[in-house]
Amino acid sequence: MKFYDCAEAPSPRRVRIFLAEKEVELPVVQVDLRAGEQLGEEFRAINPDCTVPVLELDDGTRITEAFAICQYLEAVHPEPPLMGRDPTEAALVTMWNARIEQHGLVAFAELFRNLHKGFRGRAVPGPVDCEQIPALVERGRKRGEAFFNRLDQHFAGNGYVVGNKFTLADITALVGVDFAAWSKLEIGPDRPHLQAWYDRVSSRPSARA
Amino acid sequence: MKFYDCAEAPSPRRVRIFLAEKEVELPVVQVDLRAGEQLGEEFRAINPDCTVPVLELDDGTRITEAFAICQYLEAVHPEPPLMGRDPTEAALVTMWNARIEQHGLVAFAELFRNLHKGFRGRAVPGPVDCEQIPALVERGRKRGEAFFNRLDQHFAGNGYVVGNKFTLADITALVGVDFAAWSKLEIGPDRPHLQAWYDRVSSRPSARA
DSSP states (O other): OEEEEOTTOHHHHHHHHHHHHHTOOOOEEEOOTTTTGGGSHHHHHHOTTOOSOEEEOTTSOEEOSHHHHHHHHHHHSOSSOOSOSSHHHHHHHHHHHHHIIIIIIHHHHHHHHHHOGGGTTBSSSSSSOBOOOTHHHHHHHHHHHHHHHHHHHHHHHOSSSBTTBOOHHHHHHHHHHHHHHTTTOOOOTTOHHHHHHHHHHHTSGGGGO | OEEEEOTTOHHHHHHHHHHHHHTOOOOEEEOOTTTTGGGSHHHHHHOTTOOSOEEEOTTSOEEOSHHHHHHHHHHHSOSSOOSOSSHHHHHHHHHHHHHIIIIIIHHHHHHHHHHOGGGTTBSSSSSSOBOOOTHHHHHHHHHHHHHHHHHHHHHHHOSSSBTTBOOHHHHHHHHHHHHHHTTTOOOOTTOHHHHHHHHHHHTSGGGGO
16 A cells, blocks of 8 residues: 655545554655645646545555545554444444534635635645635634534533544544644634543644654 | 435435435435525434434434435445445545535535525525625536536546446435536536436436435
8 A cells, every 4th residue: 555645734644643543554655735746747647636645555546535545444454443333333433524524624724725825726625726715714714613612512521523432533623623723713712622622632642643 | 213304405315316226215304494494493403514314313313414324324224235345445435425525516516505595694504604605606617517527537438436336426426417407507518428427327216316
């Protein structure tokens, strides 16, 4: 296997933390997103979506999306289980992961990519160039704050996202919270339950990945 | 089990087609999205995301996202397999399903929900009210057209989305194409491979679900 990564980027960090929890090491190829390497012909042949992470299998198959990569790694390296131990728990991890992506990561990316000059013309990841839309900065912040509030309520009664066990859903949320901070969207003093969960998961050795 | 549905809506149709392919029938509760039933207190207690589909299990667990629901149904009703027959195929179905959601369904929804007066203040599904942004109509159409082009190229060499077998990824794409047509984003005469695939999958009995 071979792992196409970018050490500074949030999406591949989800896979890096997942691998660290599994204690699996893979050969890594760094893709320089700041230099636009993902948009060049060579990388487009690897992933036409122009994004990392990508997991390349020994038969040449390429898996180009974080959740799908984790699903594959969970199948071939089942211990410790990070995506649920039975069909119900597995569905809840998938559901929460999707919620965190759709209401968290998407909102944080909307805020970040429409705000910073470096993303002019590149407001949406992928092969289609899109101009920044200033109204999305505001909308991303509003949605992001609402999602932080929701997580705070959730962690008032739960130690982890699903089933009081650390799972991929926690990894996605942790990466999301750190990514939101790039745009000065912070947990703040009014979300003590989210803060307590954050302190818990970010103190795991895997969080340094 | 109990299935919260809305007969006119695209997202729960993904689950309806999946169930039809499995020949599984479930008790159904219709949620009247046009009347805003999903925003009322009663439904918020069922799904705080204010969306359908929702699958309620006999132990009361609620799975509130289409892909996660299908994952659960695949585990308890494995035949015929619709989410891959081994870890590699499963990862590819998940990857393509995510691609179709992110680059297809999201773009089609961006176009539709920012265009129609009925969605004023409700441009994003979920509990957070968001005003329409006219620039997203244009962006959604541009991204949607690009995604149709990509699917057309893919189907030039593939009978189905993954592995020349009908899977959940085909269901998601079929529902997406039909949803795009609500905003007059059509396959058109210049995408013959996408059209041939569409004719093939939409002639399956399950497509009437």
